[in-house]
Amino acid sequence: MGSSTDHGGAGGRGKKGSGSQLWKKALLHSSLCFVMGFFTGFAPSSVSDWTSAAVSAGGVGSSHVVRSLHATGGAAVNRSLLAQAAAGAVDAGPQPLLVVVTTTESTPSAAGQRAAALTRMAHTLRLVPPPLLWVVVEANPDVAATARLLRTTGLMYRHLTYKDNFTVADAAAGKERHHQRNVALGHIEHHRLAGVVLFAGLGDTFDLRFFDQLRQIRTFGAWPVATMSQNERKVVVQGPACSSSSVAGWFSMDLSNATSPVAVGGAGYGAAAARPRELDVHGFAFNSSVLWDPERWGRYPTSEPDKSQDSVKFVQQVVLEDYSKVRGIPSDCSEVMVWHVNTTPLPSSQPSPQNKR
Template sequence: MARPALSHRRWPQPQQVSWRRSLTRFFLCFLAGLLLGFSPFLHVDEAQTAVSSSAADESPPPPPPFAKLATIPLWKRHGDAVHGGKLLIIVTPTYNRAFQALYLSKLGQTLRLVPPPLLWLVVEAGPASAETAALLRTTGVMFRHLVTGKNLTNNKDRGVHQRNAALEHIEIHHLDGIVYFADDDNVYTVELFQRMREIRRFGTWSVGMLSQGKSKAILEGPVCNGSQVIGWHTNEKSKRLRRFHVDMSGFAFNSTILWDPDRWHRPFPEKIRQLDSVKEGFQETTFIEQLVEDESQMEGIPDGCSSIMNWHLHLEAEDLFYPRGWRTPKNLEVTIPVT
C-alpha cells in the first residue's frame, strides 16, 4: 500500500532586524540627548569667550613709571580709620579744682562725637588723682593719663610743663598724627576736629575769646585769602610785638615735626618745647616760631578763616573748693522758709 505523500509546509519566521542597525539607532538617540542636555553650558561658554575677548580689546593702560604703593599704617587697616583718617592727638592739661569734673566731662563728650582715630592725652599736674582716672574711663574716648611729676601752683608754669610732658610723650613714642592743645575749660565744635585732619604741616584759625568784666568778645587769629595766611586779628595794643597773634587753642600741627626733623628740613634738630621763661601771653608765639618759619608754611582753616569753631573762656572762679571725690560729704546747710 502506497504511503500518502507528505506535504512539506514552511512555518512563517519572525522578522529579523540587523543588530548593527539597532546599535546605530541607539547611539544616534544617545548622542542627540547628550547634545540637548549640554546646550545651556555651551551658550555660557560662548558668552564668556565673548566677554574675555572684549576685555582683552579694552585692557587698562599700563601704570605710570615709578608708581609706588601707599604704605598703610596698621590703624588705617581697620574700620575705624574709614571714618576719620589722620590720628588726632588731643593734649589737655588739667588740675584739681571745683569745676574739673564738669570741664573734663564736657570735653570728653565732645571728643566722643569725633570720628576715630583719636587719642586724648590728659596731663595732670602733680600726682595722678583717682577721680580723674575714673572719669576718663567713662568717656568712651581712647586716652592716656599722664602726669608732670611736679606740683606747681603758678598757672602759667603749670600749663607749660604739662604740655611739654605731652610733647615728650609724643616724641618718645613717635606718635604720628595732628597735635592740638585743648584746655578743658574751652568750648569746641565737632567741625573743628574734622577740619584738623586737613592739616599737612601747621594749621591755624580764629578763636573767639571772652572773659569776665569785658563787654564784648575778642577775635584773635589769622586773616586769610583762601587758605593762605596774610595777616592777623588782634585787639590788644600790648600784643603788637608778638610775631604770631594766635591763641593756644587756635592752631594744630603735624606731630612728626617733633621727632622727624629731616622730613621737614628743620635746620636745628633741638627739641621743640614751650618756654616758661617768656612773659605771659608770649608762650604761643615763641612755640610756633619753632614749628614754622613764617606764614607761608601755615594753612588757614577753613578757607577764608571766617568761621569761629572754638571759644576760649576765662570764667574760672578762684574761691571755690575742690570736693574730695567730686562729691559733697553732706547736704548743704541751707534753710529755705516755706510760705
C-alpha cells in the same frame, strides 16, 4: 509551515534589536544636546547678539544707545573705569595723624566737672575720621577715675600723669596747664609720634570741618578763636589776619562792644604794630616734627635756655618768627571754627590770660 514559523521568529527578534538601538541613539543624542547646552550657558554671549536684540526690541532709541556704545569702544570704557578706581584710591589714601592734647585741673572745684567735660570731648572726637590720638594729661591722684572713663570712649588714647604738686594759685595762673602741655609734648617727642598736634581744652567747641582743615597743615596752622566769658557777657575773637591762605598778622576784636579790630602784630598793620608776646595755645596747631628738629637747639643762645627746653614756648616763638610757614584756617581766616567758654570769674581790672584754659 514550520519554516515559516521560524522565519517569523527571526524577523521579530530583528525588529526588537533595531528598536533598542533607536532608543539608545535617541538617548545618546539627547544627552549630548543637554551637555552642550549646559556648557554653552556658561559661555559669554556675543555683543552682536544682544545689541541686535536691543535694536529690535527698543526701536530707534535703543539703536542710538547701541551705536554710542560701539562708538566709545571697550578701551575707552576700561580707561574710564581705571580713572575712577585711581581717583578712589587717592581719596582713600592715608591721612595724617591728629594728636589732640587735652589738659585738666587738679583743683577740688574742677574735679566734679572733669568727668562730664571729658565725656563731652570724647563724643566730639568720635565724630572725627581716624587716625586720631587723644592725649589726656592730669595729676597722679586723679588717674583711676579718668582711666576707667577713657577705656569706654572707643578712642585711641594716651593717659599721661605727673607727680608735681601745684597750688590753687598756680592752677589759676595757668602754670599747671602749661606744665601738662610740656608733659604731652615731651611724650610726643620721645616716641616720635608724627602728626599734627592740637591743644584742645575741655571748654572748647569745634566745627567738625575744622578737623579736616587741620590735616592739611604742613608746618604750622592758625585760626580765629571766639572766647565767650559767661560772667562778663562778652565775646572776644582773636586770631590771624590772612591774605588768601597766608598769615599777615594778628588781630583782636570785642564783639560785645562792636569795636573795630585792634591790631596785635604783623607787617600788614604797619611798622608801629608790635608782635604779640605770646600766642593763645588754642589758636594754632603744628606738625610734631618741629619738636625733634635739629635746628631747635641752635636757634637760641645759651643765655636763653628756657626757650629751647620749654617746648610750648619754643613752638609759640617759632610761629611768631616766620609767618610764611603758617597756614590760615580756613583759607582766608574769615570764619570762626573754634569757640571757648570761659566760666572762671575774673576781676575787671585783671586781663584775661590767653593760656588759662
